[in-house]
Amino acid sequence: GEDVEQSLFLSVREGDSSVINCTYTDSSSTYLYWYKQEPGAGLQLLTYIFSNMDMKQDQRLTVLLNKKDKHLSLRIADTQTGDSAIYFCAERGFQKLVFGTGTRLLVSP
Amino acid sequence: GAVVSQHPSWVICKSGTSVKIECRSLDFQATTMFWYRQFPKQSLMLMATSNEGSKATYEQGVEKDKFLINHASLTLSTLTVTSAHPEDSSFYICSARGSVTSVGEQYFGPGTRLTVT
Numbered sequence: 569g570e571d572v573e574q575s576l577f578l579s580v581r582e583g584d585s586s587v588i589n590c591t592y593t594d595s596s597s598t599y600l601y602w603y604k605q606e607p608g609a610g611l612q613l614l615t616y617i618f619s620n621m622d623m624k625q626d627q628r629l630t631v632l633l634n635k636k637d638k639h640l641s642l643r644i645a646d647t648q649t650g651d652s653a654i655y656f657c658a659e660r661g662f663q664k665l666v667f668g669t670g671t672r673l674l675v676s677p
Numbered sequence: 678g679a680v681v682s683q684h685p686s687w688v689i690c691k692s693g694t695s696v697k698i699e700c701r702s703l704d705f706q707a708t709t710m711f712w713y714r715q716f717p718k719q720s721l722m723l724m725a726t727s728n729e730g731s732k733a734t735y736e737q738g739v740e741k742d743k744f745l746i747n748h749a750s751l752t753l754s755t756l757t758v759t760s761a762h763p764e765d766s767s768f769y770i771c772s773a774r775g776s777v778t779s780v781g782e783q784y785f786g787p788g789t790r791l792t793v794t
Contacts, residue, residue, distance in 0.1 A: 601782060608790070609787050609788060610683075610785040610786050610787040610788045611721075611770070611772075612785070613782055613784065613785075616782055656720065656721070664711070664723055664726060665711075665723075665783060667721050668720065669719075670719075670720050
């Protein structure tokens with residue numbers, strides 16, 4: 569079945585880079601996504617990557633995809649305190665999204 | 678673009694009553710809408726998927742008679758929690774997918790926090 573795992577917690581200092589990792593099991597996934605959830609709010613789509621791509625960069629965000637190892641990562645450059653949130657990776661399974669467990673990012677000044 | 682709203686943002690109700698939550702796609706037509714439930718510090722759990730004009734498809738373990746979903750138009754879906762009990766207290770999030778989402782991404786509403794007393 570589909571299973572998406574993430575590390576639970578990451579703490580960085582403001583200005584550093586953050587790397588959030590995700591592993592998935594469904595090799596037939598066509599798209600993989602990163603969402604951000606702030607406290608008490610819904611999910612905001614940050615970026616996505618198509619499964620035939622290795623890397624995608626969007627301003628401060630860089631997504632790396634290792635399809636062989638089924639590993640996805642999100643790098644946030646120059647992390648700011650406003651980046652503190654929970655980050656979910658998701659894969660598109662059969663007709664629905666399967667979400668990871670979420671990584672809580674804490675950015676300290 | 679691709680904005681999804683939910684109403685209400687939070688609701689408190691008494692045990693045994695029913696509560697309706699609305700989900701609207703404001704600037705696109707949502708051919709498919711999804712309802713999720715999220716417990717504190719946990720990931721999202723898909724409850725059901727609904728296509729406009731069709732009956733919702735419920736995930737295993739979700740009681741369809743308790744969580745009534747209606748997707749009567751391309752911009753509105755509702756979730757009604759019938760005979761609510763304290764264990765139904767949770768954060769409910771809707772999501773929509775439509776023709777503008779060319780890569781299949783879903784856009785999420787801000788969520789509704791339900792507390793049943």
